[in-house]
Amino acid sequence: MEIESVCRLYAMRASEPTKVECSLVLAQNALMQQSQGDAEGLVHGHGWGVADYRETVPMIEKQTWAAYHGEHFRKTAARVYAHTVVAHVRQATVGGTALENTHPFQNGRWVFAHNGTVPNFDRVRDLMIDHIDPLLRNDIKGITDSEHVFYYLLTRIMRHPDQPLHEVVGRALRQIIDWSHSVDPNEEVGLNIVLTDGDRLVGSRYNRTLWHLVKTDVAVCGVCGRTHVQHDTGADYRAVEIASEPISGENWQSFANGVVYAIDKDLHFRIDPLPARAGAVAA
Template identity: 30%
Template sequence: MCRWMAYSGDPALAEALLFRPAHSLINQSLHARLGAETTNGDGFGIGWFGEQPFPGMYKSVLPAWNDPNLREISREIRTRLLFAHVRASTGAAVQRSNCHPFRHGRWLWMHNGAIMNFPLLKRDVMLAVDPSLYPDVEGTTDSEALFFLALTFGLMEDPPGAVARVIGLVEDLARRRGVPDPLQMTVATSEGESIWVFRYSSQGRTRSLFYSTDIAQLRKLYPALDVLQQLGTDARFVVSEPIHHLEGAWTEVPESSYALVRPGTHEQHPLVPVRTRQQTTA
């Protein structure tokens, strides 16, 4: 599967966020410690919000550690909100359109996990996507399918409700097709102001997900660590696995829950699947 990170806070250079931490996402693309695979070399992508009304993106099928253009542009991108993802394919082709994050309008989406036995469920899943959205689907991954299902179910108005309905739909379709424990997901999505992150699996054993604690408090605990002095007090990270190994710096997102992350704050809530009218009457 994959590794990802999201940053929210004062504008920071993408290079500092991607390359400088001791266990940076670039390092994790080669040496992941908590993922299903050690190497995540099937492409990568970054999405960021800057001065334009819509997020920018850069994606490549090269491994993140072996793309000199990523290093070049990351020195020039200063952003208040960054998504970054390194991919380990679960079966879909290694192509640019299958690299995360995915974008629709102002919204970004990235995912670690899988819809189990997706080839069997794919037709049912894609038929549930709103016909007006379907032409914008570019790739072949279950991750992008989850994004467009969430958009169909109202992601732009109610992200937690939309994702809860996506989970309910996928589990219902899988039950009908005899697919056990169909969903494994940690997800991040944003419209440029807030980040919503979700951790859920049908089996109750979801891939790891952590968020950073208060930067001001960490500065007091680790006054000699330069990287903490360079970040504003509003800085928040959400990561598949910690990018620094500091005691007290990270809190694990609980199983079957979601968090709303804004500069300087965060809040957690339970995530419960919701069956939609479409599902109960089909």
């Protein structure tokens, strides 16, 4: 069955535990507001998920109703205080609304979310599935293109542990794009992703809007009137936020289309073009 998703995602990586309630709930264009109506007027009401890390363990809250319904999303956002956060609101045009189809997806320490679609996925899946490690293949619980992309990426990472993470992910995404174009070169692939193990975070912008905001100090928030860091961090605080749309009136910058980005353990932030060729496909 073909799955097409038009969603909104958010990610944050910071050098110190940081609150994200304003970005998720309180800001003018917070993720909860985007779930009710984004910049294009689309509603993302088919489920939501928020992931953060306690030490090295990802904690994920997911529900199948809209983020803007009730207090559950609001309360979840209010409790999050972490180095690494991934959040997602889903709009599924084809496919069931179910927890197993709701982002973020998790395997061990890895957490993944996706904004976009792999068109003709029933046919692309036939090309992809044999390249997903059999042990990981058994972990696939839902029917979305997104979850299959996640496990294909994990396979490539597992088989190339000594290579830079952003390079492995970039080549894997190019392979998915090539598979999709081999099925129908006229269909547009949407591959905005975020993937993290809590220490490292990588992602891409490909045919969907994506923005980033780099913070290099702890400032009083113009939305809530407080700082988002609850202790004295000194001069070394740094944070990077990623979002499908600018969330606040701060200096958000748009990613160029066709890039892979990476935030390493030391909060170094880099952006590179997606590779022109996929390279060797994992057997």
